[in-house]
Amino acid sequence: MAGPRRYKLLCPIARGLDRVGDRWTLLILRDLHAGPARFSELQNGLTGIAPNLLTDRLQQLSEDGLIEKREGQHGVTLYELTERGRTTRDILFELALFGGRFPADEDPKRPGNLRTIAVTLSAACQRVVTAEADFEAELQVDGEKFTLTARGGQVSMLYAPALAPDVVMITGYEALLAASEGEIGLERYVTEHVRLEVNTEGKELELLDLLGKAMEVFAG
Amino acid sequence: MAGPRRYKLLCPIARGLDRVGDRWTLLILRDLHAGPARFSELQNGLTGIAPNLLTDRLQQLSEDGLIEKREGQHGVTLYELTERGRTTRDILFELALFGGRFPADEDPKRPGNLRTIAVTLSAACQRVVTAEADFEAELQVDGEKFTLTARGGQVSMLYAPALAPDVVMITGYEALLAASEGEIGLERYVTEHVRLEVNTEGKELELLDLLGKAMEVFAG
DNA sequence: CGGGATCCGTTACGATACTG
DNA sequence: CAGTATCGTAACGGATCCCG
Numbered sequence: 001m002a003g004p005r006r007y008k009l010l011c012p013i014a015r016g017l018d019r020v021g022d023r024w025t026l027l028i029l030r031d032l033h034a035g036p037a038r039f040s041e042l043q044n045g046l047t048g049i050a051p052n053l054l055t056d057r058l059q060q061l062s063e064d065g066l067i068e069k070r071e072g073q074h075g076v077t078l079y080e081l082t083e084r085g086r087t088t089r090d091i092l093f094e095l096a097l098f099g100g101r102f103p104a105d106e107d108p109k110r111p112g113n114l115r116t117i118a119v120t121l122s123a124a125c126q127r128v129v130t131a132e133a134d135f136e137a138e139l140q141v142d143g144e145k146f147t148l149t150a151r152g153g154q155v156s157m158l159y160a161p162a163l164a165p166d167v168v169m170i171t172g173y174e175a176l177l178a179a180s181e182g183e184i185g186l187e188r189y190v191t192e193h194v195r196l197e198v199n200t201e202g203k204e205l206e207l208l209d210l211l212g213k214a215m216e217v218f219a220g
Numbered sequence: 221m222a223g224p225r226r227y228k229l230l231c232p233i234a235r236g237l238d239r240v241g242d243r244w245t246l247l248i249l250r251d252l253h254a255g256p257a258r259f260s261e262l263q264n265g266l267t268g269i270a271p272n273l274l275t276d277r278l279q280q281l282s283e284d285g286l287i288e289k290r291e292g293q294h295g296v297t298l299y300e301l302t303e304r305g306r307t308t309r310d311i312l313f314e315l316a317l318f319g320g321r322f323p324a325d326e327d328p329k330r331p332g333n334l335r336t337i338a339v340t341l342s343a344a345c346q347r348v349v350t351a352e353a354d355f356e357a358e359l360q361v362d363g364e365k366f367t368l369t370a371r372g373g374q375v376s377m378l379y380a381p382a383l384a385p386d387v388v389m390i391t392g393y394e395a396l397l398a399a400s401e402g403e404i405g406l407e408r409y410v411t412e413h414v415r416l417e418v419n420t421e422g423k424e425l426e427l428l429d430l431l432g433k434a435m436e437v438f439a440g
Numbered sequence: 441c442g443g444g445a446t447c448c449g450t451t452a453c454g455a456t457a458c459t460g
Numbered sequence: 461c462a463g464t465a466t467c468g469t470a471a472c473g474g475a476t477c478c479c480g
Contacts, residue, residue, distance in 0.1 A: 005243070005453080005471075009267060010328040010393075011336045012401065013250055013312055016319025023225070023241070023472075030233055039443050047229060050473050051444060064322075077443075087321070091314040092233055098307055099236025102284075108230040116231045173230075181232065225452075225472075243453075259462050270454050271463060297462075 019064050020088060024049055025057050026095070029081070029088045032067060034118035034146070034159035036080035044112035061085070093123035100181040100218060114144045114173055115159050120180070121148070122157035124214035129155050133210055135203040138162035140170045150210060166203035170195040182219045186212050239284050240308060244269055245277050246315070249301070249308045252287060254338035254366070254379035256300035264332035281305070313343035320401040320438060334364045334393055335379050340400070341368070342377035344434035349375050353430055355423040358382035360390045370430060386423035390415040402439045406432050 005022075007014040020026050024046065031037060031045045043054055058079060061067040066085035072078040081088075096119070125148075133150040138161060140146075147162040149155065162168075175193035178184045190208065198204045225242075227234040240246050244266065251257060251265045263274055278299060281287040286305035292298040301308075316339070345368075353370040358381060360366075367382040369375070382388075395413035398404045410428065418424045 006325075007247070008325045008328055010324070010330050010397070012316040012320035012340065012397070013336065014247060014319070015322050015324070016315040017246060018325075019319070019322060021243070021246075026237060026241075027227070027234060053472070055444065084321070087318055091311065091318055094311040094314050095236040096232040098311055099234070099239065100232035101304070101307070102235050102239060104230070105226075105228045105235070105238075108228055110230050116229075116233065120232065177230070177232070273453070275463065
C-alpha cells in the first residue's frame with residue numbers, strides 16, 4: 001500500500017520528503033496546480049505512470065491532506081489540491097528553476113498534456129506581479145488553453161479556456177520553454193513565437209510586461 | 221549503478237527531479253550545505269543510510285556537477301558542494317517550510333549530527349537580512365558548533381566553531397525546532413532556551429534581530 | 441469509456457558483512 | 461575510515477482484467 005519507506009527524522013526537510021518525496025508524487029501535484037483533474041488526465045500527463053502507482057499516490061496524498069477527491073459534472077470524479085496542497089507551489093517552482101539549468105535530455109518524452117507549465121509560470125508571475133496588474137488572458141500553448149488571471153496582486157493559471165479574455169496569446173511549448181530557460185531572448189521569443197489577439201486595448205501590454213518580468217526570474 | 225529510473229520528460233521540474241529526486245539525495249545535499257563533509261559524517265548524519273547507497277548517490281551527484289571530491293587535511297577525502305550544488309538551497313528551504321507544518325512523527329529518529337539545520341537557518345536568514353547586518357556568531361546547538369556570519373547582505377552558516385565570534389549563542393535543537401515551526405513564540409524561546417555570551421557589545425542584538433525576522437518567515 | 445484493481449517480472453533499496 | 465560485496469525485501473513498471 002502506502003510506501004512505509006519513510007525517514008521519520010526529526011528534521012522538517014525529511015518530514016516534507018516523507019510526504020512528497022516518493023517517485024511521481026511531486027509531478028502529480030505539479031499537474032494538479034493547473035486545476036482539478038481526472039484520473040486519466042493525470043495518467044496521461046505523466047506519460048504512462050502505472051495506474052496502480054497513481055492510485056497509491058493519490059491515496060497517500062489524500063491521507064496527508066494535500067488533495068481531495070470530489071464529484072464533478074456528470075458524476076466524474078475529480079482530484080484537486082487542498083489549501084495545504086497549494087503550499088507545494090514554491091517547492092515545485094524552485095525545482096523548475098533548478099532543473100531548467102541542466103541541458104535537456106537526448107530524447108525527452110513530451111508530457112501527455114501541458115498542465116505541467118501552469119505551476120511554474122504562475123509561481124514566477126506571482127513573484128513579480130504588482131497590485132496594479134488586472135487582466136484575464138487566455139494562453140494557447142500548442143493548442144491547449146489556459147486562463148491566466150492577474151487581479152489584486154494575485155496570479156492564477158488554470159488549465160481551462162478563458163471565459164472573457166482581455167487578450168489571447170498563442171504560442172508553442174518548446175519556444176516557451178526555450179525563452180523561460182534563457183536559451184532565446186524575450187524579444188525574439190515574442191516577435192517570432194507569439195501571436196496576440198487583443199480584446200481589451202492595452203491589456204496585452206500588461207500581459208507581456210508580467211511575462212517578461214517573470215522570465216527574468218529564470219534568467220537570474 | 222546510477223539509477224536509470226529517470227523521467228526524461230520535457231519539463232524543468234522533471235529534469236530537476238532526475239538529478240535530486242532519488243531517495244536520500246536531497247538529504248545528502250542538505251548536510252553538505254553546512255560545509256564539506258567526510259563519508260562517515262554523512263553516513264552518520266543520515267542515521268545509517270546504507271554505505272553502498274551513499275556511494276551511489278555521491279557518484280551520481282558528482283556526475284551531475286553538484287558536488288566535488290576533494291583532498292582535505294591529513295589526506296582525508298572531503299565532499300563539498302559546487303557552485304551549482306549550492307543552488308539547491310532554496311529547494312531545501314521550501315521543503316523545510318512545507319514539512320515543518322506537518323505534525324512531528326510519533327518516534328522520530330534524531331539525526332546523527334545537526335548539520336541538517338544549517339541550510340534552513342541560513343536560507344531563512346538570507347531572505348530577511350539587510351546590508352547593514354555585520355557579525356560573526358557561534359551557535360552551539362546541543363553542543364554542536366556552527367559559525368553564522370552576516371556580512372554585506374550575505375549570510376552563511378557552517379558546521380565549524382567560529383574563529384573570532386562577536387557573540388556565542390547556546391541553545392538546544394528541540395527548542396530551536398519548536399520556535400522555527402511556531403510552536404513556541406520567539407520571546408519565550410529566547411528567554412527560556414537561549415544563553416548568550418557577548419564578546420562585542422551590541423552584536424547580540426543584531427543576531428537576535430536577524431534570527432527573529434528569519435523565524436517570522438516560517439510563521440508566515 | 442473512465443476509474444481503477446490484480447498480477448508478476450524487474451529494479452532499487454536496506455541491512456549486514458567484509459576489505460584496503 | 462572509506463568504501464565494496466552480497467543478498468533478502470519492498471517498491472516500481474508494464475500489462476491485463478474488471479466494474480460501473
